[in-house]
Each structure stands twice: as C-alpha cells, then as structure tokens.
Amino acid sequence: MKRADRDPGAVIAAPAKPATLVVAAIVLCLGVSAGGAGRAKPAAADPVLPSSGLNTASKASKAATLLAAYPEQLERIEDNILVWKKDGSQMGFDDGITGKDFDALLEKPDIEDQFTMSYPRGDQTSPPAKNFDPGRFRNDSFFAKMYGDCSKGEVAPHLVNVAWLPKKGGGQVRVTAINGVDKKLKAISDELDALPDRFTPYLVSPGGTYVCRVIAGTERRSAHAYGIAIDINVPHSDYWRWSKPNANGTIPYRNRIPNEIVRIFEKHGFIWGGKWYHYDTMHFEYRPELLTAEQGAQARTQP
Ligand SMILES: [Zn+2]
Numbered sequence: 001m002k003r004a005d006r007d008p009g010a011v012i013a014a015p016a017k018p019a020t021l022v023v024a025a026i027v028l029c030l031g032v033s034a035g036g037a038g039r040a041k042p043a044a045a046d047p048v049l050p051s052s053g054l055n056t057a058s059k060a061s062k063a064a065t066l067l068a069a070y071p072e073q074l075e076r077i078e079d080n081i082l083v084w085k086k087d088g089s090q091m092g093f094d095d096g097i098t099g100k101d102f103d104a105l106l107e108k109p110d111i112e113d114q115f116t117m118s119y120p121r122g123d124q125t126s127p128p129a130k131n132f133d134p135g136r137f138r139n140d141s142f143f144a145k146m147y148g149d150c151s152k153g154e155v156a157p158h159l160v161n162v163a164w165l166p167k168k169g170g171g172q173v174r175v176t177a178i179n180g181v182d183k184k185l186k187a188i189s190d191e192l193d194a195l196p197d198r199f200t201p202y203l204v205s206p207g208g209t210y211v212c213r214v215i216a217g218t219e220r221r222s223a224h225a226y227g228i229a230i231d232i233n234v235p236h237s238d239y240w241r242w243s244k245p246n247a248n249g250t251i252p253y254r255n256r257i258p259n260e261i262v263r264i265f266e267k268h269g270f271i272w273g274g275k276w277y278h279y280d281t282m283h284f285e286y287r288p289e290l291l292t293a294e295q296g297a298q299a300r301t302q303p
Contacts, residue, residue: 046249047102050129050277055118059094062115069289070179073146082111084145091141102131107220109137119271119290124262127253133276135287140221147178147226150212159210159227162186165193170204176227181286184268185230191264202257207231207282229285230270232257237282238274257281266291 055062063077075083082091095110105113117134148154160182164170170189175181192203210227214220223229231237238254245251255274262272269288273280 046130047104048131049102049105050117050132052129053117053120053132053134055115057115059112062112063093065115065292066111066289068292070146072179082142089145091145102133105137106133109139111139111142113137114139114142114289119287120275121266121291122263123259124255124275128275128277128279130250131277133278135271135285135290136276136278138220138223140219143221143223143226143228147176147228150221150225155210155212155225155227162189164189164206165200165204167193168197168200168204170206173206173209173230174227175209175230178227179286179288181228184270184286188264188268188270191267192261195260199258199261201233202236202261203232205233207234207237223283223285228287229283231282232261232284234282237280239280239282240276240278251277251279253277253279255279255281 057065063082066082067074067077073085075085075088077083077093080093082093084090092110094112097104097110100108100113105116109116114135114137116137117132119134144154148158150156155176158176158178159174160177161172161174162182162185164173166189170193173185175185177183192199209224209230211222211224213222213225224231236256238256240251243252243254257272257274262274265272265284269286269291270284271287271290273283273285
C-alpha cells in the first residue's frame with residue numbers, strides 16, 4: 001500500500017479514546033489513501049510553482065529568519081554555511097541549484113528552499129493556488145540534526161507526554177521536548193480546552209503525533225517522525241488524496257476545521273496543512289521559521 005504523504009495511523013501515547021474510534025480512524029485513512037495509490041508523486045504531471053505566494057526575500061533575510069526561529073540550535077549562517085550550536089557541525093544552506101520545479105523542491109530541497117513559499121498566517125478565506133504548499137518542502141538532514149533520526153532511536157528519548165484538552169477528556173499525546181515543542185503544545189491545548197463545546201469534535205480524539213516512518217516510495221520522512229506534528233480528529237478532517245481531481249486536473253479544496261482552532265496553533269509556532277494545495281486539514285506541525293512577523297507581513301502583501 002502506498003501512502004505517499006503522511007501517516008494517518010500515527011500513534012498516541014495512551015488509550016485516550018475508545019478503541020473502536022481509533023480503528024475507525026485508521027481504517028478510514030488507510031482505506032481512502034489506498035485509493036490514491038498509483039500517484040506516488042503529487043502533481044508530477046504538472047510540477048509548476050504558483051505565480052503568487054512565493055517568498056521574494058533575500059537569501060540573507062531567509063537565513064536571519066531561520067536563525068531567529070531556532071536560537072537554541074543554530075549558531076550562525078555565514079558564507080552559505082549553517083553552523084550548529086550543539087556540536088559545531090556544518091551544513092550547506094543553499095545548494096546553488098536554481099529553477100527547481102515543484103517536484104524537485106519536494107524531493108530534494110536544500111535548507112533555503114524551505115522558504116520558497118510564504119506561509120499565509122491568519123484566517124483561511126480562499127482555496128490555495130495550485131501547488132501552493134508552504135512548509136511541505138523539508139530538508140531531512142536539517143530536521144534530523146535538530147530532532148534526531150528516529151530510525152536510529154534518536155527521537156524517542158526526547159518524547160514526552162502532554163495532556164491533550166484535559167477538561168474535555170482528550171487523553172495524552174506524545175511530542176518532542178526539543179525546542180520546547182511539548183510546552184508549546186501544552187499552551188495550545190490549554191487555549192483549545194477553553195473554547196466553547198462546539199469545537200470539541202474537531203479536537204478530541206486526536207489522530208496521532210509521533211510515528212517513525214519514511215514516506216512510501218521515498219527516503220523522506222514525515223514531520224511526524226520528528227515528534228513535531230499532531231493530527232487532530234480525523235473524521236472531521238479532509239485530505240487531498242481523499243478527493244478526485246476535477247476534469248482540468250486540479251484538486252478540489254475541502255475544509256471543515258474552524259479558523260479559531262488554526263489561530264491558536266499558529267500563535268504558538270505551528271503551521272496548518274489546511275493552507276496547502278495538497279491539503280491535510282488535520283495536520284499541524286511546529287515550524288516557527290514560517291510564522292515570524294516578517295513572514296506574516298510578507299504573506300499579507302501577496303495578491
Ligand atoms: Zn499529520
């Protein structure tokens with residue numbers, strides 16, 4: 001079975017919900033995802049970049065944004081070299097390859113390419129443009145250095161339990177403590193827990209957080225493999241692979257997640273998969289570099 005982009009069956013730490021619901025969610029995901037098999041490479045037939053929403057900031061500005069987002073991790077970026085604080089090791093920032101199309105950005109992004117598109121902070125008012133996927137380009141080496149390589153057992157020692165919406169009976173979820181992701185998720189949980197009851201169905205039972213896997217048919221890891229992502233309640237969510245493209249080949253956008261929920265996640269450094277053309281509305285991941293004031297200002301000026 002090919003599941004090319006995510007891991008709907010991500011595990012949660014404790015039996016936070018009735019087993020039947022867990023099974024139902026997993027079966028739903030697996031079953032519908034199987035229908036998408038055969039399209040291992042999203043948008044491979046038309047790997048063009050969108051004409052708007054591209055991040056036009058300079059390389060230096062992107063480097064400064066990255067450094068500001070991870071002050072405990074990153075020492076400096078000089079002469080195109082990123083230096084890590086913990087051991088002084090170095091990585092290239094920009095591979096110098098220009099003109100990458102959508103598929104190349106997805107398959108082989110350098111660290112700078114993670115900033116190719118400006119994440120549009122704020123309320124979602126219209127469907128994303130074709131192939132507008134801010135945050136889906138992830139350089140695996142960068143994230144593995146930051147959070148560990150789960151296949152080598154490096155991520156699990158940093159995972160901690162977070163009580164998820166305890167007033168509403170959300171159980172426990174498990175995320176990394178690196179960069180204080182656990183504390184940020186707790187702050188998110190506290191605010192979500194205070195929302196009116198009409199929001200509860202979207203949040204309790206969460207679909208999952210950490211799971212160690214590569215994306216089928218690739219060497220790329222899901223954000224869930226680093227312990228920085230959470231899927232909220234699957235049956236109230238929408239995923240691009242669950243829908244059939246229109247006659248013109250575009251994917252029809254669907255979302256049921258209220259903006260009130262998204263605002264709270266964004267406030268604490270988590271981006272939302274509902275802002276992607278290849279949408280995944282249950283999915284949130286910790287990506288503070290895409291939510292800085294500068295990124296927000298830029299996004300608002302986009303046409
Ligand atoms: Zn997810």
